[in-house]
Amino acid sequence: MPSDKAELAARIAILQSGDSIRGLIFKSVFGLVQQHAGAIGMEQLRVGELNHDYAELRSYPAREFLTLLYNTADLLEGALGAQDAVFHACGEVSITRYSTGPGMLVFGIISRGDPQKLFAGAQMAYSAAVSYGNREYLTTGPKSGTLRMRRDMMPPAYHVGILTGSLKVLGLTGKATAKPQGIDRVDYDIEWT
Template sequence: MPSDKAELAARIASLQPGDSIRGLIFKSVFGLVQQHAGAIGMEKLRTGELDHDYAELRSYPAREFLTLMFNAADLLEGTFGSAEGVFHACGEVSITRYSTGPGMLVFGIISRGDPQKLFAGAQMAYSAAVSYGNREYLTTGPKSGTLRMRRDMMPPAYHVGILTGSLKVLGLTGKATAKAQGIDRVDYDIQWS
């Protein structure tokens, strides 16, 4: 079943002028599509506003990224089971790409291996990749917390993928549950072991 274009339109409508995302996040999703749909999938994906090169450290309109994710969902739904499964995979790959090399060093410096410290730094980490939104982390237990995201229009499954991917990078298992308060306001309950 194709991704929900009405949802895409609503998410795009919630954007403000200047909302942008770094090219490295786009490149993570392109890599996922290349891995699972090959050159033919990339050809289908790289049309219209997505038909240009993306530099990792340059910022691009958030509208383009939403379009990219929903188009990727149309291509990869058979592989991941649903559009939400694709969004989750897109979020996870944007983090797990840092499981080795210099990215892991940065992860280690920010978190010192402690998920509480990692998630407490979510506003700083997200601000390095996107120009929009607010994030606040609240510790709810020794191995749990809630990350509140406001003015972030990405599908909740995308952020669930980022959060569970972050735990994987730290060598932990866990889950994140999204509690939507609105299209651009979601609380994520995170637990790990």
């Protein structure tokens, strides 16, 4: 089943001028496509506005990244499952790569392996990768919290992948549950063991 293009259009419609994402995040998704669909999949994906080189530390329009996510969902559906499963995989691979690059400061020095510190630094971490949105973390227990994202137009499954992937980077298992408040407003309940 093709990805939801009406949802894509709605997400693109709420973008503001200047909303951008670092090339590193694009390259992470391209790597996932290369892994599961090879050179043929990359040729199918790298058309139109996605047909240019991406430098890791340069920023590119968020519109292009949304297009990339939904096109990747179409392309990898057979390998990874429905749209949300692909978005989740894109989020997880993005945070894995980010944590060894620009995010190493947040993962290694600031968090010191503590998920509470890591998620409390979410605004700083996201600000290094994207130019939009606000994130606020609330501790709800010794091994749980809620991350409130506002003015973030990415699909919730993508962020669930980032959050559960972050726990994996720290060597923990856990889950994140999205509670949408609107198309660009979602609360994520996070728990780990």
